[in-house]
Amino acid sequence: xxxxxxxxxxxxxxxxxxxxxxxxxxxxxxxxxxxxxxxxxxxxxxxxxxxxxxxxxxxxxxxxxxxxxxxxxxxxxxxxxxxxxxxxxxxxxxxxxxxxxxxxxxxxxxxxxxxxxxxxxxxxxxxxxxxxxxxxxxxxxxxxxxxxxxxxxxxxxxxxxxxxxxxxxxxxxxxxxxxxxxxxxxxxxxxxxxxxxxxxxxxxxxxxxxxxxxxxxxxxxxxxxxxxxxxxx
Ligand code: ADE
Numbered sequence: 001x002x003x004x005x006x007x008x009x010x011x012x013x014x015x016x017x018x019x020x021x022x023x024x025x026x027x028x029x030x031x032x033x034x035x036x037x038x039x040x041x042x043x044x045x046x047x048x049x050x051x052x053x054x055x056x057x058x059x060x061x062x063x064x065x066x067x068x069x070x071x072x073x074x075x076x077x078x079x080x081x082x083x084x085x086x087x088x089x090x091x092x093x094x095x096x097x098x099x100x101x102x103x104x105x106x107x108x109x110x111x112x113x114x115x116x117x118x119x120x121x122x123x124x125x126x127x128x129x130x131x132x133x134x135x136x137x138x139x140x141x142x143x144x145x146x147x148x149x150x151x152x153x154x155x156x157x158x159x160x161x162x163x164x165x166x167x168x169x170x171x172x173x174x175x176x177x178x179x180x181x182x183x184x185x186x187x188x189x190x191x192x193x194x195x196x197x198x199x200x201x202x203x204x205x206x207x208x209x210x211x212x213x214x215x216x217x218x219x220x221x222x223x224x225x226x227x228x229x230x231x232x233x
Contacts, residue, residue: 003033003154004105006076007143008069010051010112012037014140023158024151032154033105035147036076040064043071052113061114069109069120082107082126084116085139085146089128092146096129100146101153108146110139172221172228174214176206208233 007015015037019025027033044051045068052062073082083106100106109116109126121128131142152158179190193205211233215222226232 001104002031003101003151004080005033005035005147006038006080006105006107007035007110007140008038008040008072008076008108009110009138009140009143010040011110011138011140012039015144017144019144019147019151024148027151027154027157030156032157033151038072038076040068040072043068043075055114059114063114064111064116066117066120066123069116070123073107073109073120073124076107077124080105080107082109082124083146084109084111084121084126084128085131085142086111086115086128087130087133087135088115089130092129092131092149094149097146097149098153101150106146106150108139108143110143112138171210172214172225173210174218174221176209176213 009015016025016028016035019035020028024033028035040051041049045065050065051068052064055061055063081100081103085108120126129142129146131145136142179194183190183195191205193201196202211222211225214225
């Protein structure tokens with residue numbers, strides 16, 4: 001069955017963008033997933049097809065109107081989850097991406113301006129998601145990120161080997177570093193263990209490297225890893 005993505009945006013030309021290339025593009029051609037883009041402005045009001053207005057309570061910027069957004073949502077809504085991309089959303093996780101990839105698809109509403117009238121988010125029971133602690137100029141690139149992460153998990157999109165790894169994704173550690181030929185480049189040799197042919201030693205080296213990197217870069221993940229019963233090196 002085709003995984004169906006709907007995107008609601010005032011910049012429809014930003015889609016499919018990078019999702020038309022590479023793995024996602026091939027999967028779209030193969031019918032593994034389908035994208036429908038709706039221009040919110042088609043539901044705008046008045047001669048200027050206005051979609052926003054000034055915030056009640058004052059303050060900078062403009063807010064997207066609930067009536068306009070609700071009409072746009074009505075044109076596509078079904079049983080799929082409705083997601084609003086916003087920096088005030090809950091952080092996107094690999095777990096949530098996996099759940100979405102296992103479902104029928106998603107409807108993604110891209111915010112622009114200062115934000116979206118909260119009433120339409122509540123009335124539609126939309127899920128607010130952020131892709132990280134930084135502010136983009138709108139939800140469109142965040143929607144592309146979410147879709148890319150979900151599409152690569154759809155059946156048949158990646159090679160069988162990769163998908164299997166993905167399914168058993170349970171280690172909270174960052175990946176170990178990778179090396180390929182030449183064995184010596186710019187006076188730098190590949191770590192000796194990796195060229196030893198000793199598979200147990202290679203696995204131990206990689207685990208140690210993953211632990212060290214995670215401890216330094218992501219103490220939050222490292223602490224989870226230790227708390228889950230792994231032994232500190
Ligand atoms: N829109 C603007 N910034 C965003 C972010 N960090 N995540 C999701 N949507 C956004």
